[in-house]
Amino acid sequence: xxxxxxxxxxxxxxxxxxxxxxxxxxxxxxxxxxxxxxxxxxxxxxxxxxxxxxxxxxxxxxxxxxxxxxxxxxxxxxxxxxxxxxxxxxxxxxxxxxxxxxxxxxxxxxxxxxxxxxxxxxxxxxxxxxxxxxxxxxxxxxxxxxxxxxxxxxxxxxxxxxxxxxxxxxxxxxxxxxxxxxxxxxxxxxxxxxxxxxxxxxxxxxxxxxxxxxxxxxxxxxxxxxxxxxxxxxx
Amino acid sequence: xxxxxxxxxxxxxxxxxxxxxxxxxxxxxxxxxxxxxxxxxxxxxxxxxxxxxxxxxxxxxxxxxxxxxxxxxxxxxxxxxxxxxxxxxxxxxxxxxxxxxxxxxxxxxxxxxxxxxxxxxxxxxxxxxxxxxxxxxxxxxxxxxxxxxxxxxxxxxxxxxxxxxxxxxxxxxxxxxxxxxxxxxxxxxxxxxxxxxxxxxxxxxxxxxxxxxxxxxxxxxxxxxxxxxxxxxxxxxxxxxxxxxxxxxxxxxxxxxxxxxxxxxxxxxxxxxxxxxxxxxxxxxxxxxxxxxxxxxxxxxxxxxxxxxxxxxxxxxxxxxxxxxxxxxxxxxxxxxxxxxxxxxxxxxxxxxxxxxxxxxxxxxxxxxxxxxxxxxxxxxxxxxxxxxx
Numbered sequence: 001x002x003x004x005x006x007x008x009x010x011x012x013x014x015x016x017x018x019x020x021x022x023x024x025x026x027x028x029x030x031x032x033x034x035x036x037x038x039x040x041x042x043x044x045x046x047x048x049x050x051x052x053x054x055x056x057x058x059x060x061x062x063x064x065x066x067x068x069x070x071x072x073x074x075x076x077x078x079x080x081x082x083x084x085x086x087x088x089x090x091x092x093x094x095x096x097x098x099x100x101x102x103x104x105x106x107x108x109x110x111x112x113x114x115x116x117x118x119x120x121x122x123x124x125x126x127x128x129x130x131x132x133x134x135x136x137x138x139x140x141x142x143x144x145x146x147x148x149x150x151x152x153x154x155x156x157x158x159x160x161x162x163x164x165x166x167x168x169x170x171x172x173x174x175x176x177x178x179x180x181x182x183x184x185x186x187x188x189x190x191x192x193x194x195x196x197x198x199x200x201x202x203x204x205x206x207x208x209x210x211x212x213x214x215x216x217x218x219x220x221x222x223x224x225x226x227x228x229x230x231x232x233x234x235x
Numbered sequence: 236x237x238x239x240x241x242x243x244x245x246x247x248x249x250x251x252x253x254x255x256x257x258x259x260x261x262x263x264x265x266x267x268x269x270x271x272x273x274x275x276x277x278x279x280x281x282x283x284x285x286x287x288x289x290x291x292x293x294x295x296x297x298x299x300x301x302x303x304x305x306x307x308x309x310x311x312x313x314x315x316x317x318x319x320x321x322x323x324x325x326x327x328x329x330x331x332x333x334x335x336x337x338x339x340x341x342x343x344x345x346x347x348x349x350x351x352x353x354x355x356x357x358x359x360x361x362x363x364x365x366x367x368x369x370x371x372x373x374x375x376x377x378x379x380x381x382x383x384x385x386x387x388x389x390x391x392x393x394x395x396x397x398x399x400x401x402x403x404x405x406x407x408x409x410x411x412x413x414x415x416x417x418x419x420x421x422x423x424x425x426x427x428x429x430x431x432x433x434x435x436x437x438x439x440x441x442x443x444x445x446x447x448x449x450x451x452x453x454x455x456x457x458x459x460x461x462x463x464x465x466x467x468x469x470x471x472x473x474x475x476x477x478x479x480x481x482x483x484x485x486x487x488x489x490x491x492x493x494x495x496x497x498x499x500x501x502x503x504x505x506x507x508x509x510x511x512x513x514x515x516x517x518x519x520x521x522x523x524x525x526x527x528x529x530x531x532x533x534x535x536x537x538x539x540x541x542x543x544x545x546x547x548x549x550x551x552x553x554x555x556x557x558x559x560x561x562x563x564x565x566x567x568x569x570x571x572x573x574x575x576x577x578x579x580x581x582x583x584x585x586x587x588x589x590x591x592x593x594x595x596x597x598x599x600x601x602x603x604x605x606x607x608x609x610x611x612x613x614x615x616x617x618x619x620x621x622x623x624x625x
Contacts, residue, residue, distance in 0.1 A: 055343070056559060080470040081486070083561070083570060084587040093311075121557050121574055134559065134570070134587070138470070138484065141491045145559060145572075166473035169595040177307075192300035192624065202308055 028053035030142045034077055035059065041072040048123040057144035060123035066131065066148040067158035073135045073146065074163055082164035083134035083143065085171060087150070087178040091128050091204040092116040125149045129180050131157050133167075150180050159185040177202035265293065270609070272301050281594070281620055285601065285609065292609060295601035297594055302624040307586055314579045315341050315415060315551045323409040325588055326622040329368035329565040331360045331400070334413035337584075339495040340560040340573040341415050344553045349495070352541045353417040358496045359534035360400070360412065361562075362527040363430075366437055367396045368565035369477075369524050372617045373444050376517055379614035380457050385447055392440040395433040402426055415551055417544035427535045434528040441525050449518065458514035462600055462612035465511060472599070473592035476567025477523060478616060480507045481515035488563035496562070501533045513615035520617070552579055566590050566622055590622035 031051055038059060039046050045065030050058040061069040073079045118128065127149035136143030150157050159182035160167035171182040172191040179200040182188060190197065199206055271282040280301035286294040306325065310318045322337055323330040335357060342348065349357070374389025397407045403422055404410035412419050448454045464474065469482040479486060487505040489498040506522040508515035553575040561570035567589030574583040593616050600616075601609055 058557070080467065082471060082473040082592075083568065084473070084572075084585065084592075086572075086585045088574065088583050088585075119576070132572075132585075134572070138486055143492075143561075163471075164473070165468065165471045165599065166592050166595055169591065192303040201305065208308060208312060 028057075030140055031057040031144065034079075034137065034140060034142060034144055037077050038069070038072055041076050042069060045069065048125075050122045057142075058123045058147060059144060060125060060130075060147040060149075063127075063148045063151055063157055066146075067160070067163075069146055069148070070133070070135075070160045070163045077135075077137055078139055079135035079137040079143065081136040081138060081143070082166040083136055085131065085133035085160060085167050085174065087174045087180050087202075088121070088130050088132060089128060089178060089202065089204045090118050090120055090125070090130065092118060093204045121147075123147055127152045129155065129178060131174070131180065133160065133170075135164075154181075155179060156181040156183050158183050161185050176200070179203065268606070272298075281618075281623065283597070283609075283613075285606075287606065290605045292601050292604050292606070295598055295609070297597050299591075299594070299620075299623045302620050304625065306625045307584060310581060310584045312580060315553060315581070318581075318584075319411055319413060320409075322586070323411055324621055325586065325625055326368070326564065326566055326569070326590070326619045327408055328371060328619055329364035330406075330408055331364040331404075331410045331412060332368075332562070332564040333569065334411070335361055335496070336560045336562040336564075336569050337571045337573070338413045338415055339562070340558040340571045341551075341553055342495065343558045343560060344556045344573065344575055345415065345547075345551075346554075347416050347545050347547060349417045350542045350545055351497075351539045352421075353543045353545075354495065354497050355534050355538050356418055356422065356543065357413065358498065358501075359430075359531050359538075360403075360410070361496060362530045362534070363396055363400055365527045365565040366524055366531070367393055367400065368619075369520050369527075370396065370437065370440065372520055373441070373517070373524065376614050376617075377444075377448055377454070379610050380454060382448070382454070385444060388440060388443060392436055395436050399426070399430050399433055402429070414544065414547075416547035417542070421543050427538070430535060431532060434531055437528050438525060441521055441528075444521060449521070455514065457607075457611055458517060458615065459510075459512060461513045461608050462604065462615060463510070463512045464596065464600060468596070468599065469511070472596040474567070474596060475589050475592065476563065476565070477519045478516055478567060478593055480505065481519045482511035483507055483509040488561050488568060492561060494560055494562070497534070498530075500537070501530055503530055503533075513611050516615040516617070550579070552577060553581070561587070564589060566617065566619060567593060586625050588622045588625055590618035590620075591625070594618050594623055 028051060035049060035051060035057060042061060042065055045062045045068065046059060047062050048060040129150040130147050131150055132145055132147040134143055134145050148157065157180065159171055161171060162184065168187065169191060171185050172188060174180055175182060175188055176190045176193050177200060266287045268285045268287055269282065270285060272280040282298040282301065284296045284298065285292050306321055309321055313321065318337060319334045322333045325333045370389050370393045374386035377385035400410055401407045403426055404412040464478070464482050466482045466484045469479050469484060474482070485505060485507050489496070490505055493499050503526055506519050506526065508519050555575055555577040557572070557574050559570060559572045561568050568587065569589055570587035572585040572587070573581050576582040600612060604612065
């Protein structure tokens with residue numbers, strides 16, 4: 001996240017999390033406290049930390065520490081409030097960056113979008129899928145986002161359903177939409193989709209079928225917007 | 236404990252033994268009852284499979300998905316300004332409130348701040364949609380318990396609020412009024428005075444509901460002690476909004492995680508109730524509706540003048556980054572986790588809707604309750620199907 005007020009630091013190699021605040025004039029004591037407690041609990045398992053003072057905190061942990069991170073968040077950091085859990089597919093869409101414009105070109109064979117390199121979010125990562133969850137501490141009145149890579153070979157990560165009751169449904173949704181398996185989930189069945197549905201709809205390589213069946217007019221249909229040419233960022 | 240006399244003890248043992256005999260003789264088999272997908276208590280198409288033993292629920296399994304529209308996939312192929320049209324339809328009774336967290340997330344990524352006047356009008360509309368949404372609950376809860384009168388009052392008085400929303404935005408249910416960087420329009424002439432009158436009507440409606448229901452013996456018997464959610468369970472399931480505050484947890488995004496709205500400049504109170512039962516959930520929502528009227532009044536009194544739109548490029552490209560913004564919507568915490576890769580459309584949007592978490596507690600909560608209470612509990616949790624299925 002290339003913003004001036006972003007502190008980006010890797011504390012994976014045992015460096016104290018306190019280093020994060022040193023370069024920053026006005027640290028965020030609230031989130032810093034959460035981060036310090038989590039780092040003390042997890043040690044080397046913390047892979048990447050992004051702290052935007054006054055705004056938000058992201059912590060990426062190693063995938064084998066996902067369950068431990070959840071436990072630490074609930075029991076040590078007293079983040080008892082579970083907000084959500086989901087998965088991101090970082091694969092660039094094979095249908096182009098802006099699907100509604102590219103799809104008609106794809107159908108007419110004009111353009112095959114060259115595969116873009118896979119890039120990750122502000123906390124980096126290696127795998128295609130990342131699981132992320134949000135927990136909130138009532139005492140500290142602050143929440144943070146926990147992330148972890150889902151190993152590409154197994155597509156499996158530990159389930160949080162024993163930690164937070166609410167994770168049960170969120171993991172079922174993530175499983176049916178992304179095909180990420182949550183090991184130890186008591187009831188990994190389809191939640192929204194019909195039981196015989198095949199495929200994982202929210203994966204980037206799952207086409208939006210309605211646009212394949214009937215091509216979206218895309219840019220063809222759009223009238224030129226007034227002042228488009230002289231506007232910065234216009235295409 | 237009062238010591239029982241020997242005669243009372245013997246009588247107790249005798250009734251227990253008689254019950255046991257009857258149970259053995261009848262050997263009541265379990266029954267599976269299918270509530271929904273079409274059921275008046277579900278405001279849409281939620282199916283709940285309940286396994287019964289006599290009158291008692293042994294297991295309940297909600298089956299959502301009859302209305303799943305795949306918004307998380309659809310928003311990936313739409314530009315940022317187009318997305319508000321879709322997310323209006325998540326919680327369709329309080330539509331404007333849906334737009335706010337998404338717009339705030341986009342603004343945070345773009346490092347834009349809406350001008351003060353826009354922020355104040357946003358806050359007023361945020362509370363208006365809370366009133367439009369919760370007023371319906373206040374009447375609907377009674378109709379689920381068999382009292383038909385309150386729901387007509389609710390529809391009558393909600394109409395006043397919808398008229399005000401329509402007058403300013405052009406849409407009764409789906410205003411689509413919020414823009415990245417501000418609002419679509421300024422308020423029409425005379426709107427402020429009219430809205431203040433409407434707030435008076437809503438306050439009168441709340442008083443009416445309180446007289447009709449709170450303190451009504453039947454209502455209290457049907458709701459007190461029914462569907463008790465302890466605070467630690469509520470937190471672990473991610474219950475939010477009035478459901479959480481009715482369990483005694485003093486947490487409100489409007490006060491605790493301020494972002495972009497002006498609640499810190501208003502004088503108001505977060506209502507909680509220690510009981511965690513259906514009555515508490517009703518009571519908290521009733522107080523919150525009154526509080527929302529106060530908030531709207533304050534917003535309109537203190538409304539600053541100025542522009543309603545910040546300087547925003549005409550083609551909106553959101554810089555690369557990730558943002559999470561949560562707001563206290565009528566149904567509870569609504570949050571958007573927006574991942575942008577610097578395109579016209581977001582790379583991924585996780586929509587965290589309140590009802591999804593609120594209803595995920597149902598299997599836990601319905602275990603062991605009696606059939607008539609199932610409807611009470613579902614009504615008191617107050618969910619909107621579009622908010623579960625997204």
